[in-house]
Amino acid sequence: MTTNKTNYTVPFIIITTLFFLWGFITVLVDSLVPRLREVFELSYFQAGLVQFAFFLAYFVFSIPAGLLLSKVGYKKGIVIGLSTMALGCLLFYPASSERIFSVFLLAYFTLAAGITILQVAANPYVAVLGSEQGAGSRLNLAQAFNSLGTAIAPIAGAAFLLSDKILNSQEIDMLTTVDRENYYISEAAAVQTPFLFFAGLIAALAVAFIFIKLPQLQETAKGGYSALLKKTSVWMGAAGIFVYVGAEVAIGSYLVNYFINLNLDQTIVENETMSGIASFFLNADLSAIDSKAIVGAFLFFYWTGAMVGRFIGSALMRFIPSHKVLISFTALAIAMIFISISTDGFVAMWSILAVGLFNSIMFPTIFTLTLNGLGELKPQASGVLCMAIVGGAIVPISFGALADSLGFALAFLLPMACYAYIMFFAFYKGRKIVVG
Numbered sequence: 052m053t054t055n056k057t058n059y060t061v062p063f064i065i066i067t068t069l070f071f072l073w074g075f076i077t078v079l080v081d082s083l084v085p086r087l088r089e090v091f092e093l094s095y096f097q098a099g100l101v102q103f104a105f106f107l108a109y110f111v112f113s114i115p116a117g118l119l120l121s122k123v124g125y126k127k128g129i130v131i132g133l134s135t136m137a138l139g140c141l142l143f144y145p146a147s148s149e150r151i152f153s154v155f156l157l158a159y160f161t162l163a164a165g166i167t168i169l170q171v172a173a174n175p176y177v178a179v180l181g182s183e184q185g186a187g188s189r190l191n192l193a194q195a196f197n198s199l200g201t202a203i204a205p206i207a208g209a210a211f212l213l214s215d216k217i218l219n220s221q222e223i224d225m226l227t228t229v230d231r232e233n234y235y236i237s238e239a240a241a242v243q244t245p246f247l248f249f250a251g252l253i254a255a256l257a258v259a260f261i262f263i264k265l266p267q268l269q270e271t272a273k274g275g276y277s278a279l280l281k282k283t284s285v286w287m288g289a290a291g292i293f294v295y296v297g298a299e300v301a302i303g304s305y306l307v308n309y310f311i312n313l314n315l316d317q318t319i320v321e322n323e324t325m326s327g328i329a330s331f332f333l334n335a336d337l338s339a340i341d342s343k344a345i346v347g348a349f350l351f352f353y354w355t356g357a358m359v360g361r362f363i364g365s366a367l368m369r370f371i372p373s374h375k376v377l378i379s380f381t382a383l384a385i386a387m388i389f390i391s392i393s394t395d396g397f398v399a400m401w402s403i404l405a406v407g408l409f410n411s412i413m414f415p416t417i418f419t420l421t422l423n424g425l426g427e428l429k430p431q432a433s434g435v436l437c438m439a440i441v442g443g444a445i446v447p448i449s450f451g452a453l454a455d456s457l458g459f460a461l462a463f464l465l466p467m468a469c470y471a472y473i474m475f476f477a478f479y480k481g482r483k484i485v486v487g
Contacts, residue, residue, distance in 0.1 A: 059180045062265050066180075067193045069129065069173050072256075073166045074200030076136070076249060077105075104156045106444035108163035109437055116171035117434020125430075126265050128172035133257035135165030140250035167437060175433040178419050180266070186423065187373030190415035192365040198358030198411070284480065285432050288421025291476045292439040294469035295413045297446020302406060302466055303354065304447050307347045309459050315400055316342035319349075325397070349400065353407035360411025368416075374481035377416045381474040384409040388467050392460040406466075413473060420480045 120128040139162025146154035177193045178186040279285050310316070319325040320337050332348040333340055360380075367376050384406050391403040418436055422429050446469065453462035 059266065063177065063180050063189065063193070065263060065265070066129075066173055066177055067196050069133075069169060069256075070193045070197040071200040072253070073136075073169055074197035075203060076140075076162070077166060077201065079245070101156065101159055103444060104160040105163040106441050108160050109167050110441040112164045112167040113171055113434045113436075113438035113440075115434070116168045116437070117431040119168070120172055120430035120433070121427075125172050125176040126260065126263075128168060128430075129176075130257050130260050132165050132168030132170075132172055133253050133260065135168060136162055137165070137250045137253040137257060139163070139165055140246045140253060143246040171430070171433045171437045174415075174418055174437075175422055175429040178422050179429065185369075186419040187376075187412075187416050188365045188368035190419050191361045191368065191412050194415045195358055195361035195365060195411075198354075198361055202355050202358055279428055279431055279435065282425070282428070282432075285421060285425070285435060287476050287479065288417055288432075289435050289439040291417040291421070291473050292414065292436050293442030294446065294472050295410075295417060295442070296440050297442035298466035298469035299407075299410050299413075300443040301447040301450035302403070303350065305450060305454065305459075305462075306350055306353060306403065307343050308454070309403070310346035310349070310400060311342060312459055313395055313399055315396070316345045318396055319345055322397075349404060352404045356405065356407030356409075357411040360408040361415070364412030364416070368412075372481065373416050374420060374477045376412060377420070377477040378474055378481070380409040380412055381470045381477065384470045385467050385474075388463050388470075392463050417473065417476065420477070423480075 116128070116132075119131065123131070139158050139160075142154065142158035142161055145151075146158050173193075174190065177190050181189060319329055326337055329340075329345050329348045330337055332351060333344060337345055364376060364380070387402045387405045387409065391399045394402070418433075421436060422432055425432050446465070450462050450465050453465060
């Protein structure tokens, strides 16, 4: 047992760097959205197409990625994923030079396709780097570094992608020909420089992975997806991923609107401690800041909670079965939402922000619980699970529609139902483990 852990330490560290990388780049590209909206003078719907392109890539490429892995193995799958990501980063160069929004969408779609292949390969690879009992702990730890990347990326995005002033079409028309050309060049460079850097870095990683020695854990799949159709737990797990990603994105996407609805912007300004926190994050006088920015500063705690919770969850799963940890975290998430919609003020705010902490372990734990016992079918199952991430595009729309028609209090019943299903899934897998 000790030998296995020693042998798998270096491969685990190497793979974990990939989790950090795709988390960082995913959120860095998110930082590009407001810039594209100003550059191309897009509506919110048009700007939303960027996120749609991302989730569409998961839906389109997850199953083919699972098939690819079953043929070429985890290591070659990682190399292909990294190479596709590098190509996506390179496409930002012509997109920014020619200022063509459709090419930006293609670049983002290609980048997301590479991340999809990488996720389909890396998640099950971490799961099989040791015992099945420790899979949940390992994947939570790897996902914690993914969250670290997502926490750092907004700072880089603000510095490299959002720091300069964007001119609208009327202001551009007023420039001289020379000034207009210089403006376009500087605009392109602001996007090209960071993405050319990442294209080179990712390409170098792809080359390095060709020569890195990783344990040969790939087995020959028998039956493929036809065999998976007979596995009820796989589809239950996919549904769990669908509702988890949907609930997490729905809550995160509408927190600012929810807080404004609760009039928390004024409550924060009037409280010395809370206004101090907001001022620290915004580095500005709150009297001159838009109300959405004031409450938006506290979203840091929602997303950072996911990183902290994954470190905690990874430690807990060394002593407590992963399905029991998942049951506890989903119950606490439901309780936090119930407290929030039943109260107001800072109790409502901090309880809903605490949901981020309890969200933390859900994705990796659902993933590993679903893969447990699948043997050679893990690559295909990983493809099915990653395809279910499309829930992040569907559940938030439903949440928004409910909020429009019924209000936030009733709309939050939707994510509560999502977490209730995940709790049911955890009970189901726990019973299977005991019986098995």
